[in-house]
Amino acid sequence: MRVIVNQLAALGAKTGIGHYTVELLRCLRQQAGADQIDSFPEGWVRRGREACARLRPRLEGKRQENTAKKTGPMVATLRSQALSCLRQLGRSVMAQHFRLVSSARCYARPTVATVHDLSVLLHPEWHPADRVAHFAKHFERGLRRCTHLFAISEFGRQEVIRHLNIRPERITRTYMGIRPGLRPLPREEVARVLKPLDLPPSYLLYVGTIEPRKNLLMLLRTYCSLPGTLRSRWPLVLVGNWGWNAGEVAAYFQAEARHRGVIHLGYVADALLPALYNGARALVYPSLYEGFGLPPIEIMACGGAVVASTAGAVAETAGSRAHLIEPYDTDGWRAALDRVLRDDDWCRSLRRGVRAVAEPFTWDQCAADTLRVYRSLCDKATRTQTLPLPEPGKPLRAAG
Incomplete structure (x- = not known):
């Protein structure tokens, strides 16, 4: 069996989907045995896409007609590389683990895709207009191309079944995993790295892109309302790039939050994350919606405490040991932040048993479950099957 994986999301600065692609590819290749795991793009296309990925935070949400014209040859070469891979003889699977296939051409091979979440469909207000337009143009056609889908949580799987009218046997849940190196570290090593x-x-920690669905404005305002004695001892450290439509958060940060104990580190190298997690009093994660939510599980792997929202898959993955609060409950968030900073016993109780919660989430298991689906698709010769679509003119979202 030969698998060709689209690795575009792994190029440039990585968020959750980028880490998913990198780690899944790594473990797929380790477990493939006689099977062949290839990826694209390669060569100058890959280098060009890496450069574009580094510039993306500055460009997102802006008009990009000129950029689209300039990258036309790159897109054509990208499609050519994919099709060249697929012309090889033998059993093969086309894997799009970050975006549904939207090419008008038929790859004539089993095609799979990972649906990380449905936020563009269910909450378009959280995304730039060009991304929403791209989704509206390509998503249904991409869905038609797919033989099978993956979801990264049971919450996400059930959303796809419910909103896209997909039969349950056509979508497999494969949990994300913990990256290598995320474990408890000695205090001396943490101090040296940081x-x-x-x-x-010690400090409160947030990890993730700063964008509307992350609910950061609520968090900053709530943190800034805490007594100065707490804020001076435990600043709030933000790790992550400014994302789309973060202007209101940035304005509040500049005018108020940075003078009240909030530190914005921006995007940091992966090598620093284990120490950042280990040094935190607790992770605070107030997101409005998550398809998985890596940071809560990652800090649990390091033995850390989590105060998080009830949104999306967070309750499914980390909820058994995290302290969960409704994302819009500002009084609840203020009380939890105050308590986690003042109450040492409660903070220790939040750390108790967290490594056992994180332990089942491994990239090896994700890759094993993914390979099982690949092999099943080839063995059953299902490359011509397609997913059912709503009737023409009807929206993808299910009624109610």
Whole structure:
């Protein structure tokens, strides 16, 4: 069996989907045995896409007609590379683990895709207009191309079944995993790694892109309302790039939050994350919606405490040991932040048993479950089957 994986999401600065692609590819290749795992793009197309990915935070949400014209040859070459891979003889699977296939051409091979979440469909207000338009243009056609789908949580799987009218046997849940190196570290090592960042011995931590669905404005305002004695001892450290439509959060950060104990580190190298997680008093994660939510599970792997929202898959993955609060409950969030900083016993109780919660989430298991589906698709010769679509003119979202 030969598998060709689209690795576009792994190029440039990585968020959750990028890490998913990198780690899944790594483990697929380790477990493939006699099977062949290839990826595209390669060569100058890959280097060009990496450059574009690094610039994306500055460009997202802006008009990009000129960019689209300039990248036309790159897109054509990307399609050519994919089709060239697929012309090889033998059993093969086309894997799009970050975006549904939208090419008008038929790959004539079993095609799979991972639906990480449905936020563009269910909450278009959280995304730039060009992304929403691209989704509206290509999503249904991409769905038609797919033989099978993956979801990264049971919450996400049930959303796809419910809103897209997909039969349950056509979508498999494969949980994301913990990256290598995320484990409890000695205090001396944490202090040494974090010294160049000029951070105090302990702090509250947020990890993720700063964008509307992450609910950061609520978090900043709530944190800034805490007594100054708490804020001076435990600053709130934000790790992540400014995303689309973060202007209101950025304005509040500049005018108020940075003067009240909030530190924005921006995007940090993966090598720093284990120490950042280990040094935190607790992770605070107030997201409005998550298809999985990696940071809560990652800090649990390091033995850390989690205060998170009830939104999306967070309750499914981390909820058994995290303290969960409704995302819009500002009084609840203020009480939880105050308590996690003042009450050492409660903070220790939040850390108790967290590593056992994180332990089942491994990239090896994700790859094993994914390979099982690949092999099943080839063995059953299902490459001509397609997913059922709603009737023409009817929306993808299910009624009610």
